[in-house]
Amino acid sequence: MKRAHKLGALAVTALLTAASPLAAGTAQKSFGGFVPPAGWLPPPLDPAGVQLQTKQLGPGVYALLSNRPPVDNSGFVVGERGVLVIDAHINGTMAMQIQDAVRAVTDKPILYLVNTNAHGDHTFGNYAFPAETQIIAHRKTAAAMHHFEEEKAMLLATVNGDASVFDGVELRLPDVVFEKSMIIDLGGRVVELHHFGHGNTPGDTVVYVPEVKAAWTGNLVLGAASIPWAIEGGTQAYLKTLADMAARLDIETIIPGHVLTTNGDSLSRYLKYLSEHIAEVQAAIRAGKSLDQTLESLPLKEAYLPPADSPLAAARPLMQGFHLWNVKKTYLELSAQ
Numbered sequence: 001m002k003r004a005h006k007l008g009a010l011a012v013t014a015l016l017t018a019a020s021p022l023a024a025g026t027a028q029k030s031f032g033g034f035v036p037p038a039g040w041l042p043p044p045l046d047p048a049g050v051q052l053q054t055k056q057l058g059p060g061v062y063a064l065l066s067n068r069p070p071v072d073n074s075g076f077v078v079g080e081r082g083v084l085v086i087d088a089h090i091n092g093t094m095a096m097q098i099q100d101a102v103r104a105v106t107d108k109p110i111l112y113l114v115n116t117n118a119h120g121d122h123t124f125g126n127y128a129f130p131a132e133t134q135i136i137a138h139r140k141t142a143a144a145m146h147h148f149e150e151e152k153a154m155l156l157a158t159v160n161g162d163a164s165v166f167d168g169v170e171l172r173l174p175d176v177v178f179e180k181s182m183i184i185d186l187g188g189r190v191v192e193l194h195h196f197g198h199g200n201t202p203g204d205t206v207v208y209v210p211e212v213k214a215a216w217t218g219n220l221v222l223g224a225a226s227i228p229w230a231i232e233g234g235t236q237a238y239l240k241t242l243a244d245m246a247a248r249l250d251i252e253t254i255i256p257g258h259v260l261t262t263n264g265d266s267l268s269r270y271l272k273y274l275s276e277h278i279a280e281v282q283a284a285i286r287a288g289k290s291l292d293q294t295l296e297s298l299p300l301k302e303a304y305l306p307p308a309d310s311p312l313a314a315a316r317p318l319m320q321g322f323h324l325w326n327v328k329k330t331y332l333e334l335s336a337q
Ligand SMILES: [Zn+2]
Pocket: 072, 119, 121, 122, 218, 219, 257, 258
């Protein structure tokens, strides 16, 4: 496990350096009415040439890890009855790569596909799964997926403006929705779906396999050496959601939606970051600082950045940008209260 982690980390150095050249242009774009602050960068999610590497976590439990973080990870769980896949990736080609990885392990049918959030990099591959595969998502995730064209337009910035990434993609909505949690027995192997509240998106879903204490966290926890990104909604709700998750799940391995696998420590890091962040923005508002002054006075602390000499160093500007986004979100949220 240690060795695989290291290899993944090395890959990041080379690949995260390709920060999106569209950043300046997209920085003015509105995201659901929210205009990102200067300095924010869209994460590079272009799947061209990406290989998903299969890593077994326990009997019948597999992570599918992108060899070019932060392009999406995925995974699958095999029981006696069949297979459950976690996230469908960004297009049909990647969705077929997931299915090929399943087929390399088992001939059992793919009974279920879970979308951890509504974003296209987790759902645009839905259409390429067999018709008999039941797609499951949180109710709010399923509702958000109706904004299909808007989502495509939004994701363009993450794929270097290359619309051909979405060639052939059709909207395929979930067949089953849930509200709080759902337990799926695959036959001798149980998978739990949990919604702890609003985090990165309104319908964030955690897929948990208690047998190996592994959690697929989608965008809720983005991976090793990352900070949370309150892309939709606020940091106060995000903090509450993660605190609930930490209290209720015993987690040894996190397979994040993006970046490298990690362990429960990432949750502590996220909780600490969010509570400090909210208190600091609150203090800036009480001190009468404007939004611009607050953005300027609260850069991301070194402790929350990947070390400059680490293989993840190339992700520093991306994390700094997420932080600026969070500062603006929190400032606007707290100012309105
Ligand atoms: Zn994502």
